[in-house]
Amino acid sequence: MLEMTEMIKTGDLVLDRQNKRVKLHVYDRQHISELDQMLRQQAVETDASKVIVYAKKEDVEAWQALGYRHEGTIEGFFHGENAHMLSFYMTEERATSVAPQLAEEFLALSLSKAGSSITKELPPGYSMREATEADADELARLYALVFATYPTPMDDPAYIRETMKEGTRYFVVEEQGKIACAASAEVSTRFGSAEMTDCATHPDHAGKGLLQPLFLELEQRMEDQGIYYLYTLTRAQSAGMNVTAAKMGYQYRGRLINNCTIFSGFEDMNIWVKPLRPTKN
Secondary structure (H helix, E strand, C coil), X not given: CCCHHHHCCCCCEEXXXXXXXXXXXXXXXXXXXXXXXXXXXXXXXXXXXXXXXXXXXXXXXXXHHCCCEEEEEEEEEECCEEEEEEEEECCHHXXXXXXXXXXXXXXXXXXXXXXXXXXXXXXXXXXXXXXXXHHHHHHHHHHHHHCCCCCCCCCCXXXXXXXXXXXXXXXXXXXXXXXXXXXXXXXXXXXXXXXXXXXXXXXXXXXXXXXXXXXHHHHHHHHHHCCCEEEEEEECCCHHHHHHHXXXXXXXXXXXXXXXXXXXXXXXXXXXXXXXXXXXX
């Protein structure tokens, strides 16, 4: 088998120990069989139970022949070209959704809200701005309050500052100088896409319609930056963000089973996409 360094470039392989998964973004399609063996080996060595490949359309059947499941599509992920999300499970437990019927009920509810009117303006007394590194401590406290567990260490100010330096843009809604709501766009300039993520509303400000104006601002900033392919991953067994995504014009494109640790442990994540330009494949 070829050495790993011969098959993939640095950064294309992600060993995500916190979420017990191995991810591969870019690869040489001439070596899919060898890559599969390498990915499984990496999963064993890092105690990962899920392998995820961001595949091009022409490679889907080859990966499926090796036992990978097609779980969804992130439209436009690669500068307008679709990423097909293919997953291989190392254990049957990781492959099995704990509440599939509930996820389907929330999806149906969300899709019924598509096209609903959205809140474009903040309520009186609230204001919006882009966050800076000086906000990292307050942001970390907000995320620690809202999320018992999270796929990334958002309760660590140092981590938030590092993501800002790497290109993630955070926007916040404030009331009386304190952060009431936050969200971010995790920008991949390499791939020309961005994940709309890290949405959190302080419990004292829930139900005020703060997130929708925040999302609209983030989307506009992404378009201004030349990032035209947006997506968000939402907890399948929770209605809130799925309904918001549908209202905001995002399209459902699949479900990643037991994708990451959030709230109660491993949870299914729905894929919602919003390309601002045409996509292919």
